[in-house]
Amino acid sequence: MASVLGDSAATGVALPWRLTDRSQQSQAGLATALLGLLRLGGERLTATALEVLLGNGALLERFGLAAVDGPRLTTLLQTAGFRWGLDGQERGGGRQHSLSWAIDRILLGLVLPDQPGLALGDAAPLAVAGSLESQGSGLQLLLSLRRWLLRLRQPRTSGSWGTLLVELLDDLFGEGGERGWERQAILAANDDWVRSAGETSLELGAPVVAAVLEERLSVDSGRFGHRSGALTISALEPMRAIPHKVIVLMGLDAGVFPRQKERPGFDLLERQRRLGDPSPADQDRYVLIEALLSARRHLLISWSNRDERSGEELMPATPVRQLLETLGQRLAGGASALTITHPANPLDRANFLAQPPRPSPSCDRRLLDALRLLEQGDAQMTLPLALREPPPQLRRSRR
Structure with missing residues (x-):
């Protein structure tokens, strides 16, 4: 939207616009990280999924890391050999190239010398730049994620999930800082779900809990910003x-x-609509x-x-x-x-011709300049894809 409505250089008009009704999941905050963790609790851990999680700003801030530290940790894990899987159990045997194995390699590389053939068990030390103190925050984050992913893989009742989610929020996000309002919304949704579930003994997996919380957190937060006097973009x-x-x-x-x-197959609304x-x-x-x-x-x-x-x-x-x-x-x-x-080609002449009582469909000045250039004689010549220097015709036009 910003590239279209905020490009005043192309239209010559500054258009004030406002984007409302953005749910909490549309921003990389506490809710996004929490729902991502819960989904990973029932899925195979991949390098791509972990990279998305390590790019969450709320998670990085809790451990004193900057935005650039997320890609750095991802590169470090790739260098250590992490490909997929949380541990050897998820990989069906050997734990090589799992997250636990890669973390062990990094830890061994910080405390053991870099010597060929030196290994403890199935993990060889990885030569890591810096000391244990300098890498401490990043390793603490990785170890915390590994510990919580192991805990999230166990099915629990709704009451147990409610207690565990509060503990998870305290450990991985603290009070939330500037995102404290989001923490309160998550806690309110969690309490409402636990209260509505009652004393049921049904054990649920982490992905089911993620779906329940996502539905409760999808209530739009910008419902009162529609009469702002600007172009309002909303659901x-x-x-x-x-x-x-x-x-x-x-x-x-x-x-x-x-x-x-x-709807899922177990939804009663799918059996018979009333x-x-x-x-x-x-x-x-x-x-x-x-x-x-x-x-x-x-x-x-x-x-x-x-x-x-x-x-x-x-x-x-x-x-x-x-x-x-x-x-x-x-x-x-x-x-x-x-x-x-409208013509499919943005450089079609019909886009810049008014059809009374309607104005011209396009108001992009840059596209209009490009169309005029194409209609000139010098622009009709065929040029190779690469030139060592501009042809004489273009050098004259620049002067």
Whole structure:
């Protein structure tokens, strides 16, 4: 969004805009790290998943590390030979190239001399720059993650999970610092889940707990920032029933809208639907109607009408197509008078020509300058991919 709306050099106009309704999972904070750890508690640990976890700012700050230390730890683990797996049990036998084995190599390299053939068990010391004190914070983080991943692999009841999650937050994140508000939200969601689960004895795995917390933490946090006087970019649902002079609905492609949420197989709503059961598809249709009623002057609906690979024509979402058919029956010009098909090429001349009463589709000055350059005679010549020096025509144009 920033590259489109914040590029005043291309449009010549400074457009104030505001992005709201960002959930806590959309930012690399406490919730992202916690949910990532819980998911890894039931999945195979890979180098990619651990790299994402080590890039979390909230986790690094707790151990006194900077943002650049995350990639440094990832490189150190790769040098030590870590590929996948938490330990030998997860790898099905030998623990070589597991996280535990790589950490042992790093620790041995800090306390033992770098001598060929020197090894303790199956781990040979890795020559590491610096001392144990200088590498202490990073190693403490790695050891803490290994310890918690081992604990998260054990199924527990909801009450046991609630106690364990509080302990995890205290150990890996402390009070949260500037993200203390996020910690409070996580604790509130955790308490609410434990309270609703009651005294059930059903044991759950870590990924199930992650799904439960993710659903409870997905409540939008920016629901009150829509009347800011700027261009407001938000999800369709929280914007409903708020009147605006101009409303733009983007990305209403077939297959994307309305949403078709897949529920797990053990969900009772999948067996037999009853009157009053929630339906994301019906909810999206209702929200679309409210968005239509909220538009006071202009309403713009966009969708992708061409496949990006084959060029095949694509249809809009079913509710949009039904709306166009209804309007086409009531308007003299039909639905074609309301539909605008933009050229696929951003340098097409039609993008910069006004079609009264509509202005030109594009207002990008840089693209307009590029089009004018292409239409000049000097720009029509064929140039190789690489030149030692500019051709005479371009040298003259620079002067």
